[in-house]
Structures are given as C-alpha cells and as structure tokens.
Amino acid sequence: MAMVSGAKRRRGLEEEEEEEDEDEERLDRISRLPDGVLGDIVALLPTNDGARTQVLSSRWRHIWRSAPLNIDLDINPDYPLGANNVTEIVISRILSAHQGPCRRFSIPEHYLHYRGLPVTSLDGWLESPALDRLQELEFHYGRPCLSKLALPLPPPPASVHRFSSTLRAVSFGGCSFTDGNNASGLHFPVLNQLSLSDVRFSESSLRALLSACPVLQSLLLMGSIGFPRVQIASQTLRSIGVRSSCGPMNLQLQHLIIEDAPCLERLLCFDCFCKGITISVISAPKLLVLGPLSDQSPRLELGTTVIQGSGLVSLKMVMHSVKVLSLSEGRLSLDVVIGYMKCFPYLERLYIQTKMAGEKNVWCRKYRNLIGTLDIRLKKIVLAGYRGNTSHVNFAKFFVLNARMLESMRLELCIAKPSPSNAWIDKQYRLLQTKNKASRDMQLDFASDYGLRLTCSFFRPEQVHDLSTADPFP
Template sequence: MAMVSGAKRRRGLEEEQEEDRISRLPDGILGDIVTLLPTNDSARTQVLSSRWRHIWRFAPLNIDLDINPDYPLGANNVTESVISRILSAHQGPCRRFSIPEHYLYYRGLPVTSLDGWLESPALDRLQELEFHYGRPHSSNLAPPASVHRFSSTLRAVSFGGCGFTDGYNASGLHFPVLKQLSLADVRFSESSLRALLSACPVLQSLLLKGSIGLSRVQIASPTLRSIGVRSNHGRVILRQVIIEDAPCLERLLCFDYLGVTISVISAPKLLVLGPLSDQSPRLEFGTTVIQGGSGFFSLKMVVHSVKVLSLFERLSLDVVIEFMKCFPYLESLYIQTKMAGEKNVW
C-alpha cells in the first residue's frame, strides 16, 4: 500500500508540474503581464486559449510603435489600419501611446493621422504620450489639438518635431499631474517655452534634445529634480542653458551637449552631474568654471553638493584630478573612455 501511495503522489506531482499555472492567475495580474508585452505580442495572446481571449481587450494597453530607422521597410508591420483597428477593438484603458520619429515619415502618413488616433475614446485616460512628426521642417507644425483633452491624466509627455511659436496658444495648455517632459527638435519662442513650463506645476524631469529654436533657455522651477541636455551633431541651435533657480534639482545630465554652455546659478541640492570631459563646452557653477578644449579650470569656488560625477571621452590622470578638485565631496566617480589622453596614459 505504501508503494501505491508513493506512486500516486509522484503522478500527482508530475500533473501539477505540467499544469498551466499562469492561466490560473487572476485577470488583473494577467492583464498586467499582457500590458508589459510589445503591442503585436500582447494582441496575439488572444489565440492562446479561451481563458486568454478576453484578457487583452480589457487589459491596460501600451501602443509603442518602436521602429528601426535603418530597416524601415520591415522593421514594424503595424500599419495605420492596424492601429485604428486596435483602438476600436480594445475596451480597456490605454496607458501609453508612442509614435517614434521615423514612423509617420517612412509610412508616408499625414500628420493628421496622429490627431485622428488621439481622438479615439480608447485613449481617454492616457498617461504617457510620445510623438515625433519626423518630417523635414515639421517643426513649423503645431502639436495635435487633441493633446488638450489629456491635460488631467498625462504624467509623461515627449513632444518631437513640432512648433510652439507665438502663433500657437501654449498658454492654453495645462498639465496638472505631468512629471516628465521631453522636448526633441521642437521650435519655441521664449514666451511659449515659459508658458509650457508654467503649465506643469509638478514637473520633476525635463529633457531638452536637439534643436529647439532658441539660442538661450532660462529655467526656474520649484519642482524639477532632473534636467537633461542632449544636442544633435550638426543641428545645434541652443547655445546656453541657464538654471536660474532650481531648489529641488538633484541631477544635471549633459548628454553630448556640443557647443552648449550650461550655467548653474542656484541648485543647492544638486547631487549627480555628468558626463563631462576635457572636451566639454563651458560649465559654470557661480565662479567655478570648467572650460572644455583648453583644459582650463578656475577654482575660485568649489562645488560642495555634487556627490556623483561621470566623466567620459579623452581623459588623462591630470584632467581627472582637476575635476576632483572642483568637486571635493565626491562619493562616486564613473569613468568611461574610448581613448587614452595625451599625458599619463592609464
């Protein structure tokens, strides 16, 4: 009897191991799993079994049309009609809607297609919106008018290839819960940029990328915790970023900011800075000046708050030591270099 009982237990264990435990999870958890999949894969879960058939239709939806610009003719088979069918068939909320830079351009779609998609009821509670018109000289085009209807729900926005000129009513925008804002190749006037930042009273992260149509940007925000600056080679118009007053700023990230001078007037809580190199443009902290190219460092005042520093590109031991003199309270130092410096090769 003991032998029979042991065999039954083994069979029961084997059957339990072969059982589909994932499908036994509650609908809410399965919906979260489907939400994390790419758009095409999440829709295909409907064919797994009758148990999964309704999950995708009611799960929070992320439409992210990521595309490889090097292979535009087969990298993504999500066409305009497919997007429209998804928006009409899906009955659950949509969290994220992303149209990358090259999608409209390589598909030959008019920018009005984006406005039409954003009017869909499936996007009523949209939390993340990313789009880039991606067409030559498209920065003269205003953002879709339908953006206004998401003012109470958007938490992350990336505007790309559009224009906030004086002719566009930027003062009419209001994003009371927006925390992340990215501006890529967006044409601004000084007044429209101020109006946009004022429309985001709880903004925590700001990224300025590429050309934004202004030679100087002045930032004063009581809530910003992270600011990033990234320029594109050959398309640099932005020449100076002035952080006038940022009492909560903790991270200043300078990604490939060729030709841009960054001046920090007041950021008492700044902890993370970089990446910097001896080839970087001018960086000013009050009377502390780091001048790229010439390797000039003015040490009239050191920066006490910075605890994490990132350095890259051509570096020698002398250069690293000069940086450390400017930031004597460092706790972490990250170095990435592709070639050795002229002196004190590592």
C-alpha cells in the first residue's frame, strides 16, 4: 500500500480547510438568522421592498407574511391616476394575504385626493383584521379646492374607534371634528404623537380631543384648522409645532395660546405663511428649544417679552430655560443675535441660516462695554449660507474672540460650485483670528455641501415628534 508523506498530508488538509472556508463564505448567513430577527429586518423596509423579500428563497417566503407590516403608500408618477380600482385591489390584497400584525398604515393625500378614491375605501381597509393592533395611522382626505372651502369636510372613519387602545401616533388630514364636546367620541389612552392638517374644529372639540389623549407628548398643527383661536393646556405635551398655509382668514389659525404646559420643551414655528399668527406662551417653565424664527414667523409673546418676526420688540423678561435657538436671517445681523442672547442668557446652541450679504456687523467699538458683562454660554454655532465676506467674517469673529465656552463652530458655505481652495480656507482662518480664539476647545469647520446642509428652517415633522434627542437641529 502506498504511503502518504507528512508534507502531502498537510497540503491535503490545508486544501480541505480552504474549500470549507469557501463553502462557508457562500452560505447565506442572513437566512440562518431566527425568524424573529428576520421579521424585524423586513418590518423596517418600505412596503414594496418588504414584499419583494419573498422571492429571495423559500426560507424567506413566510417571513413577510408574518412580520409586523408597515404600509406606506405614496403616489407613483408612472401610475395612471384613473386606475383607482387597481389601487384598491392591491391594498386589499396585501391586507388579506398578510398574516402578521400591522404596525403602521399610511394613506397620504396623493391617494385619496388626486386619485379620487372614495372615503369609504379607507374605512373598509381599516376594518381589515390585519390591522387589529395598529400603532400608527396617517391619512389625508385631501385639500378642497378654493370654490369648495365652505363645504363641510367628512369626519374621520368610524373604524378609527377600534384602534383606541393601541394607537401611539396619528395624523388626521382633510377631515372635520364638529361633534362639540365629545370630539366624535375618540379616545386614545396611549397616543404619544398627534398631527392635524387642514382639519375643521370647533374650539370645544379640539379641547375634547386633547383631553382624550392623556399621555400625548407631541402636537403638530398644519394648514387651516377651521377657527382662529386655539388654547392649549396640557400636563404632558413636550413638543408643539405650527405650520400654517394660505387660505381664507376665517379658517386660519390666528392666535395660539399655550396657557399651561409644565412639560413643554419645544416650540417650533415653521415659516410657511405663519406671519399673521400670534403665539402667546403664558406658562412653559421648561421650554428648551425655540424656532426657526424668521421674517415670516409668528409674533411670539413669551410672558412680557415680545418677538416679532426675527427681532425683539420688547424685552421685559428673560427666559433662562431656552438653550437651543434656530434663526433664519435674510441679512445676517449681530445686533439681532445679541438681542436674543440677552433674552435667552443660557443659550447653548445657535443655528442660523442666512441668504444675503448681511449687515456691517462692526462690533469692536459698539459693544466695547457690553463684552465684559455679556456672559456668552454658547457651545455650538452653525451658520448656514456663509459667504466669507466682511459682514460674515465680522459676525463669526465676534464669537471666535469672545465665546469662552464655545466648542464647535460650523460655517456652511454659500457656494454651488466645487469646494473652495485651501488658500481661501487659510485666508478665512486668518481673518477670523482663530489663533486668538477665546475658547481653547473650539473646533472651527467649513462645510461646502451647501444643498445638503441647510437644515435650520426646512420643515421636517420628525423635528416635532422625535423626542429621542434634546436638539432637533443637529
């Protein structure tokens, strides 16, 4: 019998080990995960992508049907607007085929309004057993045309009542609540997030709806709401957002009164025809975040202090709780910002978006006496739209040389071309006198991706509803 040498035997073992490693690499390790983990992965995917996982292998075929379902529909420009029956069939087929729970069901304005789907379609879908323990619901019946603004809007679907014990996030749009004190009999004992867009309320019905949400933490008011005055008293609300729109004055919100909100941390005023609104804050001792404020912003009455647009009108009371402020300044003005720092002496984060060259912002002589007494507590400054001109340099240099607690300054450049040259950046560091900075820990950064970075005044609902971070403008 032939003998195999030790060297050959070792080579043979090494080749077998290499083949085993290659086979292991070819294995589908994701498919070997437990069903529960795969279900969580599929639940995070958009509806279409989640359904497509069924074709990966037989191992995946049952995962989508049993995983928590998120139905988020949006309009497809390639889809014929008149094919309403097809849309209804597809949604109904998903609801009938899916065996697992449905976590989120979102039917935006595009489907119910632009496609002309009947209101009864939504009510029928919500009756599906697949939605029995629904946690998030969003629908918008659509904005009526100008000639039909005076016509009554349909009420919320009657089937919404069956989710009262499970819903945690709701967005109502294009419907009416006109049943007086009982607000259509709705009750949401575990609801955290509420958005109201282009709805019709009486003052009593809105008060009743808020009372029916005993643990509500965030409220977003968008568009018209059917009456001019809203008064809010809530022991649980932590965040309020306002975004108005054009339309008849008798349907627009004109005065929002925050009467008693002991837990309120955010007041966000998105500039979209909000200029004619007055927001009065009577009691909100924990107010932490304010803005974005601009020329289109509401008139703010913070106790006895009045802010109109992007400037102070009357400063009779300082607010020590506000630590995050967002501004949208057409012409960058150091005078305006210093006024805000006097009003909010414990301000730590400042976000500014500017669009123009700015004021002169000469400060050495003007604020010579003030600098020694003004306690600048800012730790982070973001200036979007920075041009590097004399006005903007003077503005930024004030904080470089006087903000002793500053940790980060980010200057987002107002350019639509490739990144500036190293020579330009070096010149900016010299002009800003960074060698003489007041804070040793300050980090100065320039960002050139202008189109992606301007986030101070862009409307994002998650800024109102996502309370996982104290700062909605990172």
